[in-house]
Amino acid sequence: MRDNSQDPETRSPTNGQRLISLNEIPENISIIGASIENKKLKVTFSPEQKIIFYELDWLEKNSYENFKPTQKGWLSSIYKTWGSDLEVIPLEDFYDLQKNKRTLNDWIGGVLKFGFGKITNGPVQSGALFEIVDLFGYVRETNYGRHFEVRTEVNPSNLAYTGLGLQAHTDNPYRDPVPTLQILYCLENSAEGGENMVVDGFSAIQKLKDENLEFFNVLSDYCAKFEYSGEKGVKLSTRKPIIELAPDGELIGIRFNNRSLSAVTDVPFGKMQTWYAAYRRLAEIIDDQRMEVTFKLEPGESFIVDNTRVLHARKGYSGKGSRWLQGCYADKDSLKSAFYSSEDT
Numbered sequence: 001m002r003d004n005s006q007d008p009e010t011r012s013p014t015n016g017q018r019l020i021s022l023n024e025i026p027e028n029i030s031i032i033g034a035s036i037e038n039k040k041l042k043v044t045f046s047p048e049q050k051i052i053f054y055e056l057d058w059l060e061k062n063s064y065e066n067f068k069p070t071q072k073g074w075l076s077s078i079y080k081t082w083g084s085d086l087e088v089i090p091l092e093d094f095y096d097l098q099k100n101k102r103t104l105n106d107w108i109g110g111v112l113k114f115g116f117g118k119i120t121n122g123p124v125q126s127g128a129l130f131e132i133v134d135l136f137g138y139v140r141e142t143n144y145g146r147h148f149e150v151r152t153e154v155n156p157s158n159l160a161y162t163g164l165g166l167q168a169h170t171d172n173p174y175r176d177p178v179p180t181l182q183i184l185y186c187l188e189n190s191a192e193g194g195e196n197m198v199v200d201g202f203s204a205i206q207k208l209k210d211e212n213l214e215f216f217n218v219l220s221d222y223c224a225k226f227e228y229s230g231e232k233g234v235k236l237s238t239r240k241p242i243i244e245l246a247p248d249g250e251l252i253g254i255r256f257n258n259r260s261l262s263a264v265t266d267v268p269f270g271k272m273q274t275w276y277a278a279y280r281r282l283a284e285i286i287d288d289q290r291m292e293v294t295f296k297l298e299p300g301e302s303f304i305v306d307n308t309r310v311l312h313a314r315k316g317y318s319g320k321g322s323r324w325l326q327g328c329y330a331d332k333d334s335l336k337s338a339f340y341s342s343e344d345t
């Protein structure tokens with residue numbers, strides 16, 4: 001409690017940051033008096049003889065006696081999982097998001113809850129995707145550039161730059177930290193095919209866990225390995241589990257990308273068969289049409305995904321016509337920050 005005092009000697013009134021370090025608080029600290037005064041809790045600490053007032057609602061909000069982590073794989077209540085029956089997807093008009101703070105905030109809230117969102121009626125203009133990032137945060141630059149052109153190329157450095165279908169995946173699992181948001185913005189899409197699908201990875205993992213606890217455990221207990229070295233001067237490799245849990249068991253991420261999984265060498269010999277069976281079953285769940293929401297982007301439309309949770313896919317395309325998307329990465333911390341800071345105003 002002493003460490004969490006809100007008085008101006010403990011916390012800066014201008015920025016809220018703590019001014020003291022823990023070793024400035026005497027180790028033999030104790031409370032020698034407590035009473036309610038003016039709807040605040042007044043506490044006297046010895047040996048400092050320091051009197052601190054605590055707002056009652058602050059104490060209530062920060063009470064930790066009810067925190068009981070449940071079983072492995074528990075999901076924060078801010079998320080709502082979904083499948084193909086998802087009725088209302090977070091969808092908003094490009095210019096309404098720019099003009100109206102409340103509209104923007106509701107839409108961001110939806111993206112945080114469902115892990116993806118769509119934007120319609122944007123300009124059919126190269127670089128317009130940056131205007132979406134500008135609504136809440138910053139571009140995450142990588143070896144693919146500040147943004148990348150997703151269209152068919154000769155000698156492609158990545159299978160995304162072909163007309164092939166792409167199984168549902170998360171991007172860049174070979175990177176650590178992984179980009180936590182991706183935006184894909186459509187400029188041309190007259191080719192045959194080229195629809196996009198999104199799949200809730202957390203929902204898929206919950207299904208896997210309900211079906212087979214051993215499968216869930218093996219994919220969260222052991223590291224897979226992902227790599228990318230498709231262009232000169234780049235050799236990315238990361239050892240992470242397909243299902244990522246926080247130390248208290250919270251489900252916090254999925255890494256799934258058939259193109260980038262490398263030889264998995266960190267699963268014990270005796271568990272490898274189970275690991276592959278689990279990986280296969282998870283892939284089947286992910287590929288199940290009952291899990292996916294499908295749309296074909298029109299020029300000027302785009303979507304954003306939480307790349308730690310929602311997988312995206314595309315159907316192959318060919319024939320007359322063309323397809324051109326621009327993509328970029330950004331991060332979820334600023335999306336959350338934009339959402340929660342607007343609650344204060």
Ligand code: NM2
Pocket residue numbers: 144148150158160161170171172173228257260327
């Ligand atoms: N691109 C589109 O993570 C991946 O390798 C998927 C990424 C090349 C930036 C494609």
Ligand code: OGA
Pocket residue numbers: 150160166171184195196312313314325327
């Ligand atoms: C990607 C990707 C999908 C598409 O660029 O990461 O998955 O619709 N593209 O082209």
Ligand code: ZN
Pocket residue numbers: 160169170171312
């Ligand atoms: Zn992708």
